[in-house]
Amino acid sequence: MATQSGIYHQTYASDMQLRPTTMQRVRLVLVAALLVIIPFVVDSSTQRLVNTVVIAAIGAIGLNVLVGYTGQISLGQGAFLAIGAYSCGLLQAYLNVPWPIALLAAAFISALLGGLIGLPSLRLKGLYLAVATLAAQQIVDWVIINWDPIDGEINGRATDALRIPGNALFGNADLRLNNNDTLFYIVAAAILVVVAIATTNLFRTHIGRAFVAIRDQDIAAEVMGVNLHRYKVLAFMVSSFIVGIAGALLALQSTAISFERFSLSVSIEYLAMIIIGGLGTVSGSIYGATFIVVLPEVLRSIGRMLTGTDAASLSEFNRVLPFVQEGVFGVVIVATLIIEPEGIQRIWRNIKDYFRLWPFSY
Amino acid sequence: MTLSRFARPYEVNSPPRRRLVVDHISLSFGGVKALTDVSLQVEPGKIFAIIGPNGAGKTSMLNCICGLYRPQHGHIWYGDTDLVKTAPHRLAHLGIARSFQNIELFNHMTVLDNLMLGRHVHMKKNLLTALLYWGSGQAEEIRHREFVEHVIDLLQIQGIRKQQVGALAYGLQKRVELGRALAVNPGLLLLDEPMAGMNVEEKEDVARYVLDINEEWGITIILIEHDMGVVMDISDTVAVLDFGRCIAVGAPDQVRSDPAVIKAYLGEQE
Amino acid sequence: MPRERAAQRALLSLNNVEVIYNDVILVLKGLSLQVHEGEIVALLGSNGAGKSTTLKAISGLLKPENGAVTDGTIVFDNLLIQRRDAPQIVRDGIFQVMEGRRIFEHLSVEENLRAGAYTVREATQVRDRIDLVFSYFPRLFERRHQVAGFLSGGEQQMLAIGRALMANPRVILLDEPSLGLAPLLVREIFDIIKRINEEQGTTILLVEQNASIALSIAHFAYIMENGRIVLDGTPDDLRSNADVREFYLGLTEVGRRKSYRDVKHYRRRKRWLS
Amino acid sequence: MDPNEVLKFLRLTYTGFSDGALLALIALGLVLVFKSTDVINFAHGEFMLLGGFVGYQLLTITASWGIDPTLGTILSVAALVAAMVIVGTLVERLILRPLIGEQIISVIMVTIGLSSIIDAIVGLAWGTIPQPLPYSIVPAALSGRWQIEMEGARRPLNLPQEAMLTILVVVILVVLLMVFFKRSKYGIAMRATADDQQAAMSMGISIRVVFGLTWSLTAVLAGIAGLLIGELTNAVGGDIPVVGLRAFPVIILGGLDSVAGAIVGGFTIAMLETYASGYIDPSLKNVVPYIALLIILMIKPYGLFGQKRIERV
C-alpha cells in the first residue's frame, strides 16, 4: 500500500483521512502555488486559454461523476452545458440578476433538468442509455435553435445567438466577468478547487460508494439496499449541477452564446477529456481537460511558426489548420487508448508506482 | 471502545429475527415454469439448506425472496411483510442480505469499501455532509467502519482490507462477498452456493464461517449448496427442489434417505 | 510409479513455467508437469493455486486476460507451444473446456457444436463428429435446436465437453467440470469423461476441486499450491498421504469423513515434505 | 380527399421508403459490428464519407478514361469494395485490435478518434465542397422519374426512380447476411465471438480473422452507402456523416444486435422523419426520431428486437 514507514494509525479517523505522503504534499503545494501565480505571469491570450481550461476541467469533473464513477455513459454533455449557460444567460438578460446568483441558479436549474434527463437511466443501460442521452442532446439543440426567446439580437440583426449583458456586481463595472479575465480566473479557479475537493469527498462516503457500486454491479448494489432509481437520478443531478456551473461560466466568460458551443461534438470532446484523462478520477478529469483544450492551440502555434507570412501560405494555413487539429485530436485519442486505455491518470500513476516501489518492482 | 475480542457488534445493533414463510409461490418466465407451488418455512436462528439438481429453481427461489424476481402467485412473508410486494432495495432495510452464485462484487472498490457499502442502509447523512466530509458525516463513516472491522475480523480478511477486490483470488472474493452481506447486519442471510468451486480445505473454512455467523451472531441462514457433506453436517433443515417443485423437506437424515431425493438428486452411490 | 513414468517421453510437458499477469502478479512460479499419451492426469489444488492459469498457459488463453508465459517451456508432441496463439494450439490438437462452461448462450446447441468444429475442414467430418457427440450425450440431441442459454447447468457442461469432441483433439484440458453440478450429474459426467478417454483415446488434463472424484478416474495426479507443484503421484499414493486425506479428501486419520461441524478455527501446518 | 394531400402523402411515403432503405443499410453496418465485437462504431458515418469520396474519385478516373458508364460503374464499385476491405482491415489491425478486451467506453472512444482522423484525411484530400459525381451509376434504363398523373389534378408525382436501387441493394444484402450468419462457418464464428470472445478463442476461432472480417464487411457496407448517397443527392460532400448519425436512433430502436431490427427501425425512423417534417414542421426532422426513440425505449428497454441479455445472479 502506498504508506510510508513510520505512519500508523491509532484511530479510524486518522486511518480514513486523505493522507498525502510527503511527495503528495509537495505536489499539492506546487499546484496551489501554480494556481496563484498564473494571473501574474501570463499574457491575456494565455489567460483566456487558462480560463477555458478551468471551465473545461469543471465540466469534465461533472461528466466524470456520471460516466466514470457511476458508469452511466452520456453523450449529452453539450446539452447539460447548454442548460447551464442559457439559464445563466437568460437570468441575466431578462431578469438582470447579478452574476453570482445567476451562476448558482443556473447550477440548480441544471441539476433539476439533469435529473429529468436522467430519468431514462432507470430503465436503460449501457449503450442504450448513451443513445438516449444523445436524444437529449438533439432535443436541447433543437430547442436552442428554434425557441425564440433565447435568440438574441446583435447589432440590430436577429441571430441565433443570445447576448449576455455581463451584469456588474454591486454596480461596480470592474466586477464584470466577461471583460475581466483575471477576475474570471479567480472565480473559476476557486470554483474548480471547491468542486475538486467536494467530489473527492463525495466518493469517500456512502453516497459516492453507492454510485461506484451501481457502476460495478447494479444488481448487487440494489440487493445491498441501494435505491437504484434514487441514486441514478442523484448521479445525474450532481453531475449536471457541476456541468451546469461550467456552462454558466461559459456564458459569463463571453458576450454572446450560440448553439454551436453545445453541439454533439462538444459532448464528444468532453468524453475524450475524461477518457484520455482517466475515468473515475478527479485528477484525470483535470489532466484530460487541459490536454484537449491546449492541444489545438499548441498545434496552431506550431503551424504559425512553420508557415510563411505571405497571403497564399496564410490562406493555405487557414484551410489546413482545422483538419490538422481534428486529425491530431483523433490520433491522440487513438494513441492514448492504445498505449494506456485507462488514460493519462493511469500513466501518471504507473510512473509514481515505479518510484514508489523503488528499488523493487512489487 | 467496543473493539474487544470478546465483544460482538450485534449487541450494539441487533436486527429483528423473524420467521420466513414461503407461501405457495409459483414463478414462470414466458411460459417456462421455474417454481411451482412451493411452500417453505424457515425458523429464526436456523440454518436452512436448499438442494436440488441444476435448474431445479434454487436460485430462482432466492431471487424471489430478495425481490429480484416476482412470483406470479403466492406470498413470501418475512414477519408481517410480504416480500413479493417489496422493492429489492428495501430488503436490506428489513435485515435480509445475500451472496451470489457468480460473485457480484464491486470490482473496482477496495475490500473495505465493498463492506462499507453493506452498511449503506444504515447510513443516513445527506449529500451536503458528504461533499464536505465534515463533522457528523465523517463521524458516521467512522462508526460504521468499526462495525465493518468486526466483520473483517470474523472472516479473517485483515490482510486484504485495502486491496482492490477485482484482483483477489476467487476464494477470497467469496469471503468478501459473504462479508459484504454480513455488513448489512442482517437477520436473514441468503447464501447461493458459497462453496462452489472449493476444495475440502476451503469448504471447511466457509462452513466454519457459516456456523460462526449462525451461532455467534444468531443470524438465520438459507443456504444453497451441492456438497451433501456440508449440507448434512451444518443445516438444521433441508429442502429439496426438483423441476421447480419441492419434493422433500425435513431434517438432513430424513431427507438423505428419501427415495424421491435419491432418484432425482443424489443418485444411488451415496 | 513416478520414476518409471518419468522415464517415458511425455505427450505434453510443462517445464518450469512461470506466468505473470498484468506484468506484475506472479501466478505460476516455475511449474513443471507431464502428461502422457492416453492418460487422465488430475491437477488438484486450492483456489488461486494457479490451476486454471496452468490450463490457460497451455491453451494460449492467457493473453486475453493480460497474462503471459514469461519463462519456461511448454512442449506438446515435440513442439514448443508456449508462444503459439490459441487458434494454432487448437489446430495442434489441444482443446480447453473452460471453467464455468462458457457456452454460447445465444446460439443453438447445434450451432455451438459447429463453433467447436471451427478448425475442422471437411463438412462430412463435422457431421460425423456431431453424431459422435450426440452418441455420448443423447440429451443434447433432444435439444439440438434450442438456444443453449436455456439449457440446465448439467446440459451446458455436456455441451461444453461435446464442443471439445467436435475438434477431435489429442488432449482435452478440462477445467472444473463438476462446478455447481448436482452429485448425480457429477458422477454421470465423470463417467463420460472416462469413457471418452478410453474409447477415443483422448488424453485428458483435468483440473478439479472435487478431489475424490478426480482421483477416482485419474491415472496420475499433481497437487498445486501457490503456483507450484507440491506433491505428485498415482491416485493411490496420494490417497495415502495424510495431508491429501485431510485437506483434499476431508477424511480423519481413521478414514472416516470429518464433520463440517467440528472444523477448527486454525489450520494444521501442511507438511508437503518441503 | 384533397388530391394534393394524397399526392403529398404518396410523395412523402416514397421518400420515406427510399430513405428508410438507406438508413437500414447504414444501420446494418452498425449492427454487424456490434453483433460480433460489441462495439458501436461511431466512425461509421466517416467510413461512408470515405467510401463516397473514394467512389467519386474512382468514377472520375474511369470517366477520364472515357469508358462506358456501365462498365465504369462496375469497375469502380469493384475497386471501391476492394478499397473498403483494405480500410476495414487496416482499421481493425491498427486501431481496434490493441483494444480487444478493454472496457466498452474506451472502444467507443477509439472509434470517435478514428472518425476525427478520417474526417481530417478526407478534408485534406478533397476539401469540404460537395463534388458532383461525373456520371450516374444507375443504368440509364433504371433512371428517370416516376410519372403518375393523378385524376383531377394534373400534377406529376415526379419521384426519382434511382431510389428503388437503394431498396434493391438493401434487400440483396440482408438476404446474403442472414444466410451468412445462419449457415456459414464464419458466420457462426462471428456470432460465437460476439457471445464470448475467450470461449470462441478456445474453439480455435481466430478473433483476428473474425474481427478483420467484420470490419471489412462493415466498411464495404458503409462504402456502398456512401456512394449511394452520392448518387441520390448527386454529389458527395462533407455532410455524409450527418446521415450516419441518423442511424443511431435506428439501431437502438431496432435493437443493437438485430438485423431485422435494423431494417424495421430504418423504415420506421425514416417514415417518422418525413411525415413529421412534411406535415408538422421541417425543423422537427432531427428531433422526432429521438422523441419516438425515447418513448419506445421506455416501453422496451432493449429496442424492438434486441436480445435482452440473459442476466443471471
Place this chain on the structure above:
Amino acid sequence: MTARSVPATLPQQLRANAAQFGDAMALREKRFGIWLSITWTEYLTRVRNFALGLHRMGFQRGDRIAILGDNRPEWVIAEVAAQALGGASIGIYQDSVVSEVAYIIDLCQARFIVVEDQEQVDKLLDIWDDLETVESLIYFDPRGLRHYDADFLVAFPDVESDGAAMHAEQPAWFDEQVNLGKSDDTAIISTTSGTTSKPKLALISHGNLLSMADGLAAVDHFKPQHEFVSFLPLAWIGEQMMSMACGMRIGFALNFPEEPETVQHDLREIGPHIMFAPPRIWENMLSTVQVKIEDADRVKRTIFNWALTIGRRAADLKFANKSLTFWQRAGLAAARLLVFHNLLDQLGLRRIKWAYTAGAALGPDVFRFFHGLGVNLKQGYGQTETTGICVIHRDDDIKFQTVGTAMPGAEVTTDNRGEILVRGPMCFSGYFNNPEATTSALTEDGWVRTGDAGYFDEDGHLIVIDRAKDVMTLHDGTRFSPQFIENKLKFSQYVREAVVFGGDDFPYVTAIINIDFGNVGKWAENHKTAYTTYTDLSQKPNVYDLIRREVERTNADLPGAARIRKFLLLHKELDADDAELTRTRKVRRGYIASRYQELIDALYGDYDEARITSTITYQDGRTQTLDVAIRIEPMEPVPGGVAS
C-alpha cells in the same frame, strides 16, 4: 506510601512508569485495522485486575503461570500480573507440538495456563489428563470456543472483571503485593534452546532482567519515545529481554503485529527504532531483497547494485575504522538518496537506530549488506542462562567476525579448555528442579559455564567458535568447529541449512545439506531443469553439481583434514516439528545424527545411494513415513588429504 526508590521488579517498574508516563502509549496491537493502544495507566490497571483475578482463583506467591500464544497485550499482562503476585511466568513457544507442551508444563508444574486460542486450548485438552498440576486454562481469543464447556476454561476478561471487583473491595491489596517483590525473586522461567538435549528451565530473576536492561541501555541510549515491534516469540529470552526488561525499564512502547503473516507489513507501518532478531530473520530479509531485486527491471537493478557496492565499501572502511574520502562520502550520500532511503522504508528499517543479532553466527556477507544500507547492526553473544546477552558490539567498534566486548557489569573470560565463562548480575540462579544441571552450569564462584568455545582477539573482542561439545578432533588431531564449516556452506544462497559430521569416530568430514528451495528453484528454472517438489529438486543431478561447486568453494578455504569428502542433499527440509531444529530454529546435530543413521552410515560406507525411510510428524502428533533414495556425492580426493 510505597518506596519510590529504583524499582526492583517489573511490576514495581510498571507502577513507576504509569506514574511517570501516564497517558503515553505502553502497548499497541494491530487489530480491527488500527493500532489499538493501551496507555501505561491502563496497562497497570489491567495487570492489577488480572493479578487480583488470579489471586481469587488461588494463585499463590511462588506459583508459576505458563503462557502459550502469539505476542499480544494479554501475554504480557498475564506475565506481569503473575509477577506482581510474587509468581513467575513461563512462556511456551506457540508452535510447539503437543508433546513439547506436555513436557514443559510437566517440568515447571504450572497451576495456571494462559493460552491464546482454540489451537492452544486443543493442545492442552489433548494432554489434560496427564497434567496433574494445572487447575485452569485462561484463554484470550474466544473464537471457536463456544461449544467448549470444560469448567476449567476461563475467559481472560472474566478474570479481569473478577479482579476489578476485588480491587473495589480491597484497594490497597495489590500495591502491598507489589511492594513485597524483591530483586531476587524469580520473574520468568525460560526454556533453554535445547540443541543438545531436551530443554531445561532457567530461573531468571527480576534483578537479572532489569540489570540486563540497564546494561544495554548504558551501551545504547534507548528512549521512552522509541518504538519497538514485538514479533518474535515471547517465550524466547531475547524477546523477553527486549520487550519485557528494556521495554519496561526504559518505557518504550511495544507494538504487536496483527497476524504472524502481516509482520513485515506491520513492521513497516511502525518503523521501529530498535530491533533484536536472530540471524535467520536478517538472512530472510536479505534473501527477500535479493529475490525482489532479481525481479526488478534492469534500470532499478543496475542502480541498486551500484549503490550496494558503494555502501559495502563504506561499511568495510567503517569496520576498518578508516574515514571516507570526500568522493566516497558524496557517493554514499547519493546511494542513500537514490536507493537506501526507500529500500529501508520498504523494509521498515528507515528509523532503525540500533539493530541486534544474537543466538548464532551471522554470515559476514549479511552483516556487510545491512551495514552497507546504513543499518547499525550489531552482534551480541549470550544465552538463556545470561538473560539474553552479555557481550556486544559498541557503536564505534564493530567487527563482524567478533561478537564484541562484555556488557557493563558483566565479566567474561575463557577457561583453560577454551570454554567461555560469564559472571555478573544478569547471570541466572539455576535450573528449576534440576540441581545436577545447575551444578554443572554454575561454578562455585558464580561463573556461568556457557558450553561454548571461544577466545579473545587482540582488541579484547570475543570470538565464538562453537558449542564446546561439538568441537571435533579431526583424524589428524586438529580441533575443528563443525559450525565454522556449516556457516561457510550457508554463505551460499543455495544452501539453506547444513549439518557437518567428522572428527572423533568418523574418519573424514561429511555434510548433510538442505538446499534453499526458492533460490535453487530459481537457478533450476534459469538452467532449464524441470522440477516439481522439494524432494524432486533436491535429487536432480545438476542440483548436485551446483551444490558440489559450493562445497568445493568451501573446501578451498579449509585445511585438508577439515575438507568435506562426501555430502548428500536431504530430501526434506529440516523442521522443528520433526525435532530436527529447536523452536528457535537451531540445528539439533545429535538428534539428526541418530535420526538419519542410515544416511550417515552410507556417507561413511561405500555407497553411491542410500534408501531412507523417514517419518514426519504432524502438528497434532500424527506421523507419516516415506521412503526415498538419496544420492551420495563423493568429492574428488583432496590433494594432500588423507585417503580414507
